[in-house]
Amino acid sequence: MYLLTSRIVLLQNTIIKEIKTLKLHLSKHPNNHITASIQITGSKSESNRSLLLRALYPEISIENLSNSDDAQVMEKGLQVENGVVDIHHAGTAMRFLTGYFASQEGKEVTLTGSQRMTERPVKVLVEALRSLGADIAYEKNEGYPPIRIKGKKLVKNRVSLPANISSQYISSLLLIAPSLENGLELELIGKITSVPYIKMTLGLLSQIGVASTFEDNIITVSPKAKVAPTVLTVESDWSSASYYYSIVALSDVGSEIKLSAYKKDSLQGDGVLSDIYTDFGVETSFSNNYILLKKTADCELTTVNCDLANAPDIAQTIAVTCFGLGIGCHLTGLHTLKIKETDRLEALHTELTKLGADISVTDKALTLRPSTSIKKDVAIDTYNDHRMAMAFAPLALKTCLVINDAEVVSKSYPDFWKDLKSLLFDVNEI
Numbered sequence: 001m002y003l004l005t006s007r008i009v010l011l012q013n014t015i016i017k018e019i020k021t022l023k024l025h026l027s028k029h030p031n032n033h034i035t036a037s038i039q040i041t042g043s044k045s046e047s048n049r050s051l052l053l054r055a056l057y058p059e060i061s062i063e064n065l066s067n068s069d070d071a072q073v074m075e076k077g078l079q080v081e082n083g084v085v086d087i088h089h090a091g092t093a094m095r096f097l098t099g100y101f102a103s104q105e106g107k108e109v110t111l112t113g114s115q116r117m118t119e120r121p122v123k124v125l126v127e128a129l130r131s132l133g134a135d136i137a138y139e140k141n142e143g144y145p146p147i148r149i150k151g152k153k154l155v156k157n158r159v160s161l162p163a164n165i166s167s168q169y170i171s172s173l174l175l176i177a178p179s180l181e182n183g184l185e186l187e188l189i190g191k192i193t194s195v196p197y198i199k200m201t202l203g204l205l206s207q208i209g210v211a212s213t214f215e216d217n218i219i220t221v222s223p224k225a226k227v228a229p230t231v232l233t234v235e236s237d238w239s240s241a242s243y244y245y246s247i248v249a250l251s252d253v254g255s256e257i258k259l260s261a262y263k264k265d266s267l268q269g270d271g272v273l274s275d276i277y278t279d280f281g282v283e284t285s286f287s288n289n290y291i292l293l294k295k296t297a298d299c300e301l302t303t304v305n306c307d308l309a310n311a312p313d314i315a316q317t318i319a320v321t322c323f324g325l326g327i328g329c330h331l332t333g334l335h336t337l338k339i340k341e342t343d344r345l346e347a348l349h350t351e352l353t354k355l356g357a358d359i360s361v362t363d364k365a366l367t368l369r370p371s372t373s374i375k376k377d378v379a380i381d382t383y384n385d386h387r388m389a390m391a392f393a394p395l396a397l398k399t400c401l402v403i404n405d406a407e408v409v410s411k412s413y414p415d416f417w418k419d420l421k422s423l424l425f426d427v428n429e430i
């Protein structure tokens with residue numbers, strides 16, 4: 001009764017000429033009662049913004065930078081003057097570097113990435129930058145990477161763009177805005193998606209002394225030639241914290257995990273986890289630079305409703321938590337999920353169905369109906385999406401499963417499996 005033997009078996013298929021198979025077994029804590037303390041790497045969103053700002057303003061220094069692949073490709077990409085910049089799977093790097101190189105006179109690069117990156121749209125951003133005078137050409141398909149950018153001095157200071165596809169286009173423009181001699185005024189057209197990420201960008205600009213306003217659908221950013229020496233301290237990644245919220249929600253009452261370094265007044269919209277997971281019996285207390293997640297009660301709900309238009313990256317975590325708890329959920333505001341690392345709505349539908357879930361999806365919503373059983377020994381495909389691997393891992397508390405291509409986690413959280421081991425999940429190659 002108290003000794004649960006569920007385990008995750010991780011299967012990593014790396015195809016480089018031959019198929020290499022790596023199996024990792026994870027067994028949960030022997031009595032389903034978890035006590036742990038984890039230091040999580042810096043937010044990749046804050047890191048990639050801070051890296052770009054440091055490239056524009058060398059007076060900036062950065063602390064607690066993310067050790068993720070996405071931050072590493074961003075840092076490397078910013079050092080290129082001429083040639084090819086390959087940002088692999090990093091959406092923020094693709095979008096932020098597009099704005100950066102377009103505004104860098106004398107630099108000339110081709111920005112490219114993984115196969116999936118060549119399917120993730122950049123047209124809205126490219127058109128906005130072109131309307132400011134940028135020289136950008138598509139190398140293959142109109143609207144998609146790879147793109148060839150010849151850096152130019154941009155002097156126009158007004159631009160309009162659709163705001164309902166990706167906030168990363170807006171952040172890209174905002175990040176270069178203070179370095180333009182006339183600053184920038186943006187008019188956002190349509191319903192604005194992923195708003196907290198826009199506010200994060202403005203928050204970081206404010207930390208380096210750049211003035212901005214955001215009223216209704218208009219954002220203005222003042223020019224700034226030089227900033228005072230400033231340390232940008234990156235808070236740890238809240239999207240990465242979501243997997244521990246899920247683990248605590250699926251564990252016994254009394255379990256607790258301490259995560260650092262976090263703060264209450266976060267720039268990251270995924271901090272909303274601390275509210276959402278109260279529905280699942282997880283209470284969050286904030287201390288100096290850490291949060292304590294505690295399972296204080298069993299979840300009494302049969303279904304939850306969440307609009308995640310402001311926090312799209314935690315949709316997979318929440319859907320899997322609900323499935324693990326046997327409760328239903330109706331998640332809305334998911335219109336951006338189809339153009340992320342994979343079509344996350346389809347991926348969730350396929351993988352949760354394999355586990356026995358009763359789930360349906362549209363192009364912007366997901367509905368999971370309550371169910372009482374979870375199939376054993378299912379191999380979860382991860383579709384080059386770090387969040388598929390990490391979102392499903394907590395189910396090891398409920399059943400045995402296999403995670404394919406487990407190395408995908410390095411996109412945002414390279415130490416994920418090591419940290420899971422430290423929770424006494426037993427992680428073994430198979």
Ligand SMILES: O=C(O)C1=C[C@@H](OP(=O)(O)O)[C@@H](O)[C@H](O)C1
Nearest residue numbers: 045092166167168194197313336
């Ligand atoms: O600006 C950012 O750092 C991000 C914005 C979001 O993308 P969208 O605005 O495309 O939803 C989010 O999904 C992504 O992981 C990071």
Ligand SMILES: C=C(OP(=O)(O)O)C(=O)O
Nearest residue numbers: 089090091092313340341
């Ligand atoms: C969508 C994501 O990243 P990006 O768009 O930066 O590739 C993510 O990390 O969930």
